[in-house]
Amino acid sequence: MPALPLRPSWLLPLLLLFAGSAAAATPPQPFDARYHLQVAGWPDADIQHQLQHTGIGWQSEMSTKLPGISGHEMGRFRLDEDGRVHSLYYASGYSLLGIQRSYRLERDALQTWPDRQSALVALSRQAIDGTCTSDCRVHYLDHRGREERIDYRLLGRETLDLPAGRFEALRVEVTEPDEPDRRLVFDFLPRLPGLLLSVAYYRDGERRSHLTLTRLDSP
Incomplete structure (x- = not known):
């Protein structure tokens, strides 16, 4: 969902969000979730989010679909x-009224x-385990492979x-160093790293989008 983590200019203002690379102890757990997203100026959307264990590790995937609009990220x-x-x-x-774009990053581009x-899973684990309590900065690559x-x-x-x-x-x-007027507030579930209970995006003190968990299936 939403250049992104804090510039909701794309279809899924949520998907462009964040990162983390520090170690954390809380292990990932599989889940299948559905969110409802409200974005000013856009139709409401439902988003599917799955975290699955694979043969070589884990796979996190989000997707959404509306008439004439669809998007996915994995x-x-x-x-x-x-x-x-x-x-x-x-x-x-994503596909927007017949315009389609796709992006890929291979392992070589993801070394650093x-x-x-x-990064969503990594950041939530880092926050859940309290591995950083002040001056916490994280890095990630956006969909084009650019460092953010x-x-x-x-907040408690x-x-x-x-x-x-x-x-x-x-x-x-969450804030961007160069955009102090924009911020995101995430609510994580401590037992399921990567899951979003709620996300609110604020700009100039006004809430511009809000995501809420509407369904959760987990072992």
């Missing part, structure tokens, strides 16, 4: 012995920083009543 990664996320492959694409989908950076800080725990149920969430604020 990242594969593995965990090394220290628990660090290493991206293996990335692919994304993770792709967005793999963001800062984040922990909140109890959320969502369409998918009642959850205790870890709240994290």
